[in-house]
Amino acid sequence: MRARRMLAVSLGIVLGAGLIGVDTAPAQAYEHRTTGKSGWAYTDSQQPRKSFVNTDGDAPVGAWTDATGTKHKSRSYFTFDVSRFRGTVIHKADLVVAERSAADCSIAQPVELWRTDPITATTSWASSPRRRELLGTVQAGGEAACPGYLAWDIMPALQKIADQGKQTLTVEIRLPHGSEGKLSHGRKLRPFPVINSEANHAPTVGQIGLDFPSWACGTAAKPQPVGPRSYTLMVKGADADPYDSYNGQFAAWPVGDENQRAEKLGSSYGGALSKLSWDMSQYPDGTVVAWTVRAYDGYDFSAWAKPCYVKVDAQRPAAPVVTSEKYPNDGLPHGGSGVPGTFTFKANGSPDVVGYYWGRFGDAYYYIPAPSPGADVTLEYTPTSFSDSLSVRSVDSASNSSETVHYEFRVKSTAPQVEVTMAGIGLPSKLAVSTNVEGVTEFGYRIGDGAETRVPVNPDGPTEIPVTFAEGGLVKVEVRSYAGSELVGGYTENVSVRDLPTVESDDFDFPEHDGVVDRPGTFTFRPGRTGVVAYEYTFGGGDLLRIDAAADGTAVLRWTPTEGGWHVLNVWSISADGTVSETQEQQFNVIDTKPYVSSSTYYENGAWGGVGIPGEFHFDTGMPDVDVYLYRLNDGPEQVVDPDYSWAQVTLTPDRSGSNTLTVRTRFQDGSFSPTRTYTFEVSDAPVVKSEDYPENGGGGQPGQTGRFTFNPGRSGVTEYRYVLEYTGEEQVVAAGADGRATVEITPAHSGYTLLTVTSRTADGTVSPERRYYFRVRDARVNVSSAYDEYSPRGGIGSVGTFGVYTEISEVTTFEYQLNGGAWQSVPKKPDALATDITVTMDRNGANLISVRGRTAAGDYTPQTDYPFLVGTAPLVSSGTYPADRWSGGVGVAGEFTFTQGSPGVTEFEYTVEDGQPVTVAANAAGVATATFTPTSAGSYSMRVRGRTADGVWTDTTSYYFLVNYS
Secondary structure: OOEEEEOHHHHHHHHOOOOOOOOOOOOOOOEEEEEEEEEEEEEEOOOOOOOEEOOOOOEEEEEEEOOOOOEEEEEEEEEEEOHHHOOOEEEEEEEEEEEEEEOOOOOEEEEEEEEEOOOOOOOOOOOOOOEEEEEEEEEEEOOOOOOOEEEEEOHHHHHHHHHHOOOEEEEEEEOOOOOOOOHHHOEEEOOOOEEEEEEEOOOEEEEEEEOOOOOEOEOOOOOEEEOOOEEEEEEEEEOOOOOOOOEEEEEEEEOOOHHHOEEEEOEEOOOOEEEEEEEHHHOOOOOEEEEEEEEEOOOOEOOOOOOEEEEEOOOOOOOOEEEOOOOOOOOOEEOOOOOOEEEEEEOOOOOOEEEEEEEEOOOOOEEEEOOOOOOOEEEEEOOOOOEEEEEEEEEEOOOOEOOOEEEEEEEOOOOOEEEEEOOOEOOEEEEEEEOOOOOOOEEEEEEOOOOOEEEEOOOOOOEEEEEEEOOOEEEEEEEEEEEOOEEEEEEEEEEEEOOOOEEEOOOOEOOOEOEEOOOOEEEEEEOOEOOEEEEEEEEOOOOOEEEEOOOOOOEEEEEOOOOOEEEEEEEEEEEOOOOEOOOEEEEEEEEOOOOEEEEOOOOOOOEEOOOOOOEEEEEEOOOOOEEEEEEEEOOOOOEEEOOEOOEEEEEEOOOOOEEEEEEEEEEEOOOOEOOOEEEEEEEOOOOEEEOOOOOOOOEEOOOOOOEEEEEEOOOOOEEEEEEEEOOOOOEEEEEOOOOOOEEEEEOOOOOEEEEEEEEEEEOOOOEOOOEEEEEEEOOOOOEEEOOOOOOOOEOOOOOEEEEEEEOOOOOEEEEEEEEOOOOOEEEEOOOOOOOEEEEEEOOOOEEEEEEEEEEEOOOOEOOOEEEEEEEOOOOEEEEOOOOOOOEEOOOOOOEEEEEEOOOOOEEEEEEEEOOOOOEEEEOOOOOEEEEEEOOOOOEEEEEEEEEEEOOOOEEEEEEEEEEEOOO
């Protein structure tokens, strides 16, 4: 039996300051429980017949003295309710108790844990529980914390008790017989021991079987036939722990050969269901395979289930034989379209055929079971085309399919031609039936499930048959032609019967006839069922209107459109019994004779733009033969614009705030005019802001550069302007001149988009709306970007770095730069590129600084940008035969590679090509070495090189890429 001593720090979470005495673990799948005592007692050798059960105070163990110096010996007993462990698998169980005190902590002293009979109300030194087994001995004191915690591993004992179904566990804590009387070995325990446990309910297996046939599970005497392919093995069961995953471990083996047993874990499908695909083709034909499964919840396994058995049948049945007396496959037409025939499927000598799959034109998807294994089946089939084909395959008890037989045959084209004229529900409809087969004497027709009715053939043309469809929906119409009593051909159609009213109009019939505003027209409503007394209708979902029907169920609606554009008319009929029909929807277009006017600057709703702000206005019309548009803004002169096809565009600049009116009319090629369209829009009376230095929504100037802004009045009587630059927040005031204008100078302090807000005031204090004027101040700095940065070192001494520089100041013509405070150098700005590249050669490891500034043609400088970056210690790699990132050399062509130190003191280099072994070469006094490499294949190569100094320190690694020619 195992026992162990545990440090107090490892148990503090479990026991805490007060020692938990109850079960604290929530219910879960894999349970971590802390179980406290249900009762306790101790015994005293000085009072051998006195009981100390569930008393207050500590639990004494071993020898101790009282206040009078009298020596006592004690043992302590604790009972635990362990009923919850019944039916579980216990993975861990530690009994833990805290010490209150110990007589001597300097040496290790043994403490025993025994399983005993239960304590009683009369438990005493003289009547103590009987000991059953020693559960373990732990060493207290010595090098362990003292007083501390005592812990015993009781998992085996607890599992045994749980398997026996016992309700309680009682333990005795005592000292070994030879130590029990020594005062130096005595100790007192806090009477709150706990059992820390981890337990789990093992899952169970309920049902196992194949997915096809559903849950099939053959026996040893009658194994389930299977084909040489993969089958899904399944297990379904239960788990008492609600949150466990449920999976199956499957096993299979040929009967009689357990050595070939294979086991695989399946996949969980929820609901305590697990599946696994098992390939039966791995077993020879005729092999009986046993398979079983046990459940696994992630912690424990169930017992193995009783095996199922399958027998592998790898033999496909013979292709079936298909015959038909009515439709033989002799290449000649027989029978007739719509004339049924009988087709027989034969097993062709395969005795285990249990059914046949059949279909048309290559696919076999309908199944017909055989009345007994190997028996023939008969199919009645009605062809509908002049050339037909049945595809048939047989299937045996192991679901093995034969090859597919394609039975092709030809059919006489004898079906009657049928035209259905549908009037609606309960209204007189008709069938127009004709035939091209000589000798046909009559037609038979059947509507739905009704009886067939025969009518004679009209020799002078189609035979018209009046029919009535009593109900809506899909109705089957069957028509057959007969030559005397012989069936010659048949036709079947599913007809959609609806009670939609019919809407007709010569005035509103898109695309043939568009309506025109103010021109009246009519709609005729015709019923789609009997008994119609009225129609209800709406235009565009508007008001619900009603019109009574005439005696024949029709109604004529007279309507004059007042607005142009697309319209939707929804109509449904009302019968005398209150039946409401389906809704008929009629869409049509109405042309407005007035031209259409729109603007993306000055909308009809709200106040937009401002005095002096131009706006585009668009004219269009649906009327044909447009000559010109004539337009007038407010009381100005009427002007003319030619159209582009039917539309035109003009730019107008309002000269007043408030309401403005634009009138537009169309002159047609015949000299006539359309009615006038009046387009009213509101012009904002907010002041209008202009600036050449800082144009609206554009870029200009730079921080510290003053710009002029002119405020123009949006109304008369303006005496002053107030304006705020967004980042200052300070309102400034400027007086208006006699003309109502004012000009101010503003010096932006920051780059980027800036908002200038301006309002005007009149002498009476009236405040205008705000004008929000956005402009962008160019950033005067030089922006620097590079793969080199101040966070990760790159390259080494001698490496070449590229830095892209850019500025928004378009006047800059030259960039100047210096590396680490060295001499200033310059490069011309690339005129057509976003960035100009600066290349520098690194001359030191670690922190570096490149400083950049721009210079204009006038000699003015931008502010200086300092860009810090880190240079690493990686060596330089070069090769004349295989330059970096270029196709060169060839297979078998040796290349010399030169390695140059990227930091001082390198004595050797190590290089590796692709996944090869590292190779070391010595460096000369200058830190340079050469190596030779000969490619053995064409393509891309990667060489990694690093250096090492005399004290063994490795440098950064350089990756060098080169390409080897294929020829």
